[in-house]
Amino acid sequence: MLKKITPLILTYNEAPNIERILQRLAWAKKIIVIDSYSTDETLGILYSYPQIEVFQKKFDSFASQCNYGLGKISSEWVLSLDSDYVLTYELIDEINALQAETDINSYSVRFKYCVFGKPLRGTLLPPRKVLYKREKAIYQDDGHAHRVVVEGNSIILYSYIHHDDRKPLNRWLWAQDRYMVIETQKLLKASDSELSLVDRIRKQKILAPIIILVYCLVIKGGILDGWHGFYYAFQRVLAEILLSIHLIEAEKLKT
Structure with missing residues (x-):
């Protein structure tokens, strides 16, 4: 099956990460990368792999970048x-x-979120369709994602992908x-009525950060991961606080 697959990757200043994923794609005859004009060492790393074809496109949305990439795959x-x-060897x-x-x-794949390389017991990442027939697929924007x-037909595979982002905190905040x-x-x-239960809770502003903290540490078992679990929980709480602040600002500017 691997011989029938082309990996598609989006990049923008991913020098801290890109090497790890490429090391697990040695089996690929061709890898298509859509780069949003990186200014760090990303391009130098990519060009050191002969099977990689890099196409640069100014970023407008994730869906647009991905659909552009699909057009480069045969x-x-x-x-x-x-x-x-990072693909696990089992996957x-x-x-x-x-x-x-x-x-x-x-085919959809489940994820294990990593904090400084350590996989956590539970995360907020849902399974994602990552392997599919090119002619049957199209990307759509969904909020920021x-x-x-x-x-x-689609099924979920048993093995995992590790989500292991090593970019610095200031980039994460940005x-x-x-x-x-x-x-x-x-x-x-x-x-x-158009929003999911989770999004309706987030829209309330105050509840979401508290619920996320309890969910990550208790329900998902993050407390058992030690400081790695707390780090992840604090990240998610901070993200929800940022959303709450933006919601308050947007609502007040309307009045």
Whole structure:
């Protein structure tokens, strides 16, 4: 199955991360990278791998970047990856054992969030469709994030991807602030009936950070991961506080 797959990766200043994911893609004949004009060492790292083809496109949205990348791929299957993902060897073996000629058009994978390389017991990351038939897929924006819509049947694989972001805190804060501006627009434009239960709670501003703290540490077992678990919980609480601040600001500016 691996011979029928082309990995697709988006990059922007991912020098702290990109090497780890590329080391787990040695099996790929070709890797397509859509770079948003990185200014760090990302491009130098990418060009050191002969099987990588780099296309640069100014960033407008994640879905737009991904759809542009799909247009550069000719293989039947696509493995869509973020720069801070690390494929486990178990997942690589599982994918290789898949039968390409089936009625399954996409496969979802579960994640383990890592803090400084340590996988946590539980995280807020849902499974994501990462392996799919190119001709059946299209990306759509979803708030600050994006999702791929794939026609036909889909199943979840047993193995995991590690989400292991090693970028510095100031970059994380910069990204979260940008994301929460987009999330604020999404929450305020939609009616409550159009929002999920989680988004309705987030829209209340005060409850979400408290609930996230309890959820990460107690329900997801983060307290058992020691300081790594607390670090992750504090990250998620801070992200929700940023969203609450943006919601309050946007609502007050309307009045």
